[in-house]
Amino acid sequence: MPKSPINIVWFKRDLRFTDHEPLYRALEQDIPVLLVYFFEPSLIQYPDSDVRHWRFVYESLTEMQGRLEDRNGRLYLFHQEVLPVLDALTEHYSIQNMYSHEEIGNSLSYQRDKEVKVFCDLHGIQWKETPTNGVIRKLRSRKTWQKRWDERMNQPPFLVREHDWNLIHLASTLYDSLKGKKIPVDFTTRNPKFQEGGEYWAWKYLQSFVQTRHQDYSKSISKPEASRRGCSRISPYLSYGNLSMRMVYTFTKQHYSQSGNRRSLQNFISRLHWHCHFIQKFEDECRMEFEAINLAYQSLEKKRNIDYIKAWEQGQTGIPLVDACMRCLVETGYINFRMRALVVSFFVFNLWQDWRDLAHFLARQFLDYEPGIHYPQIQMQAGITGVNTIRIYNPIKNSMEHDPDGIFIKKWVSELKAVPPSLLHEPWKLSEMEQKMYHVNLGQDYPFPIIDVENSRKAASEQVWAIRKTKIARQEGTRILQKHVNNPQNRKA
DNA sequence: TTAGGCTTCCG
């Protein structure tokens, strides 16, 4: 009996139906379509992954399935690696085409894709991958990148009619034999402290930002507390593809003229460029997941101090703003950009620890973890690209400037709740009497600083700048600039 | 949208 032909749409980090090119292309064909998502155990176990990510994915998928049920359709979830499932499907079906987005992921997903490609070639399956947002695969030169980004964002979105989809139903015996172990209860249980997954919430956040919340964007963006409301908060939806960049861009443009604060929306749009710009760097030089992109810094060795690392992870460094940020991040999956830069700076400069010893931990904490932004950003903030100026943040100065009343700090470091703002940023200076008065016993309730901020800053600065001045560091800097930042508009990057 | 140090200017 001849096997019946099918096409497959493989959802990865593109969990939406709106402006989804693979889905659009598949539905154009006159062949029934199978929609699949894989919870791959290998990826779940990779050290950059956390239950919060899979929960977000599961919420997104649940929403998509809900919409399909109205149309008697189905999106099939497998708690299983990709290849064994594809292999088994070829026993029952003649897979013609497989459609997916190009994924810019960690090395494990890259390896997996290479194996899938081999499999597809072997079985005569055409695997058609389409671009993700503004990122260009096999980019030769950065020269026209910006232009191509604009073009792509201005193209009409791939909108599919919401009915008469020719979707395939798997026989339940077949699905049961392939779907793998039950999806862990952790993944299917909601934690109300995190943003909600799915297209519905993605649009809620985008809409409220573009229509009203952007008003104070520029003012709140650097503030740990105000940013939670004043920033768009669409980052997890972009990371998991609940929104396409094109839809964000188009929607924002559409509301631009009615905005009471156009400058804010302009700032926001320029950050949409930056989003893709960073992912493009990672796409072009993905070894930066493991090694310093600038050769000169590959020899930089730092002595690992487990006590420092643990104190930093747990928000017990004795620097109130750093601790507040870390505790808040662990609990809610979000802190704003500047505070991320600050905690990275504290780790790599003040504590003088290797960036690789924070990369996976932070990846697990960020609900919006996006490998293509994560690694270029961490390397830049660690001052090892040889391109930008080295930014060593002063956590005390930032504390006073961005949380002057200590509202954010007191929320997350409740040990210091009674300390007045004038003393809050440097609690180690509290006298015995003040400690009694403000109900905090330093060294007991709240630690003394684990490091001298001023001295450690000086030492770090000297060492990093010494490497920076070497010939090889500067040569590499030029190479990196040419490869990744050829557009004059981005030259400051 | 880096930080600190140094100079200058002012009261």
Add this chain to the structure above:
DNA sequence: GGAAGCCTA
């Protein structure tokens, strides 16, 4: 003696 502005790491 402090604020503001420029320079350099």
